[in-house]
Amino acid sequence: MDSFLIEGGVPLRGVIEVSGSKNAALPIIMASIAVDDVVTYTNVPDLRDIHTTIRLLNILGREASLENGVVTVRNGVLGMEAPYDLVKTMRASVLCLGPLLARLGEAKVSLPGGCAIGARPVDQHLFALEKMGTVFDLENGYIHGRCPRGLRGAHIRFDMPTVGGTENVLMAACLAQGETVLENVAREPEIVDLANFLIRCGAKIEGQGSTMIRVQGVESLHGCTYAVMPDRIEAGTFLVAAGVTGGELLLKNCPLDDMSAVVDKLRDAGMIIEKTEDGVLARTGEEGLKGVNISTRPHPGFPTDMQAQFMVLMCCAQGSGLVEENIFENRFMHVQELVRMGADIHVTGSSAMVRGGRRLAGAPVMASDLRAGAALVLAGLAAEGETRVQRIYHVDRGYERLADKLSAVGACIRRIKDPG
Ligand code: EPZ
Numbered sequence: 001m002d003s004f005l006i007e008g009g010v011p012l013r014g015v016i017e018v019s020g021s022k023n024a025a026l027p028i029i030m031a032s033i034a035v036d037d038v039v040t041y042t043n044v045p046d047l048r049d050i051h052t053t054i055r056l057l058n059i060l061g062r063e064a065s066l067e068n069g070v071v072t073v074r075n076g077v078l079g080m081e082a083p084y085d086l087v088k089t090m091r092a093s094v095l096c097l098g099p100l101l102a103r104l105g106e107a108k109v110s111l112p113g114g115c116a117i118g119a120r121p122v123d124q125h126l127f128a129l130e131k132m133g134t135v136f137d138l139e140n141g142y143i144h145g146r147c148p149r150g151l152r153g154a155h156i157r158f159d160m161p162t163v164g165g166t167e168n169v170l171m172a173a174c175l176a177q178g179e180t181v182l183e184n185v186a187r188e189p190e191i192v193d194l195a196n197f198l199i200r201c202g203a204k205i206e207g208q209g210s211t212m213i214r215v216q217g218v219e220s221l222h223g224c225t226y227a228v229m230p231d232r233i234e235a236g237t238f239l240v241a242a243g244v245t246g247g248e249l250l251l252k253n254c255p256l257d258d259m260s261a262v263v264d265k266l267r268d269a270g271m272i273i274e275k276t277e278d279g280v281l282a283r284t285g286e287e288g289l290k291g292v293n294i295s296t297r298p299h300p301g302f303p304t305d306m307q308a309q310f311m312v313l314m315c316c317a318q319g320s321g322l323v324e325e326n327i328f329e330n331r332f333m334h335v336q337e338l339v340r341m342g343a344d345i346h347v348t349g350s351s352a353m354v355r356g357g358r359r360l361a362g363a364p365v366m367a368s369d370l371r372a373g374a375a376l377v378l379a380g381l382a383a384e385g386e387t388r389v390q391r392i393y394h395v396d397r398g399y400e401r402l403a404d405k406l407s408a409v410g411a412c413i414r415r416i417k418d419p420g
Helices: 022-034 048-059 091-104 123-131 163-173 189-200 232-245 260-268 304-315 333-340 370-382 402-407
Strands: 002-007 013-017 039-042 063-067 070-074 106-110 135-139 142-146 155-157 179-183 204-206 212-216 225-227 248-252 271-276 279-284 320-324 344-348 351-355 364-366 386-390 412-417
Touching: 002 370, 022 039, 022 048, 022 070, 022 091, 022 163, 022 189, 022 232, 048 063, 048 070, 048 091, 091 106, 091 123, 091 142, 091 163, 123 135, 123 142, 123 155, 123 163, 163 179, 163 189, 163 212, 189 204, 189 225, 232 248, 232 260, 232 271, 232 279, 232 304, 232 370, 260 271, 260 304, 304 320, 304 333, 304 344, 304 351, 304 370, 333 344, 333 364, 333 370, 364 370, 370 386, 370 402, 370 412, 402 412
Parallel strands: 013 248, 039 225, 155 179, 364 386
Antiparallel strands: 002 386, 002 412, 039 070, 063 070, 106 142, 135 142, 179 212, 204 212, 248 279, 271 279, 320 351, 344 351
């Protein structure tokens, strides 16, 4: 397994290009299952999860490949089974359920297990697809769905605005008979990007980005070429990197309009973030960083995927900040690792009180999940001395060429192989 070795204390200065969004690319590429044609995607990030998605499409019989940020998916005989050995490496594989049912009337997908940040059930996905006429059986850890007479439109209200559930059902509804109305849906920008892709393929969708989406089913979807939106979480991570190192970064392709909740909180904490004609400029203001409170919420609230990174900013600020995690039940795995670096953080239930004012000290730490790993990299960049972030395969899932991008703006960071 690889680690990142980081010598902290260098103010980062320069230009970073934001890559395509992992959380937009995964459902959008999976949606090719519902398209009876060749599909080409551009601005696709070169990430572990993208390679896993391509592997799944090939297992299902589609010819898929990634070349220099371009994914092409060609036609092929469509199988209907997503195997456990693949699904266990990427929970988002469950997003093949909706398009497979829509296209074939049958799907057999391994139930994704839990993960480090929580149980992450898929009950909302199943309940919605059942309302559209699917019968599910649980067979040896697989969910086997059948809708022999095809999916039919339904009026569905989710118990909570689930991102994956909204995506799965949106893809299914495009080829269902009749109208589907989805209420209490997720409003994330990645949902809008998926809807825009499906519309480009001939789907009839309206309301994406609001709390209600209406879909008129069509007979089939045709191919197209589509550019994936930039990654707002990767961008947010780099804004925090500028703040915690006391440097100044210019981000290219930064989707600022999709990042209001994060940018507002970064500005409240004392960062200066400006939109210029060259991109988004970020640095810490004259008065330095100060503690502010955040509470993670579904979009347009503060995104849970930026919670760990923001906590590192609070460690580097004067004063205290309360971090409340309302989306996942176990998303504070980074806290104990930060405490090992000298952070003053006390967790009570779903809240963490962060007291800043002390310089973090480098230490060997371990990534437990994607965003916790990213947060530990940020902490290493800010800390005095050397930090070794282990198990960075978690980070490779969601950050394209992270060490290269950070080194290019002055960071002392390199990837090393762990012995054994
Ligand atoms: C997506 O996960 C993202 N992943 C996550 O990003 C992100 O943290 C999450 O949305 C919330 O924004 C991708 O897009 C690939 P949810 P998803 O369904 O779809 C509960 C990252 O770091 N729930 O919106 O799995 C669930 O337990 C990853 O890039 C049910 O109870 O998230 C959770 O508490 C991590 N039943 C809450 O809803 C269901 O059927 C939000 O989950 C579905 C969800």
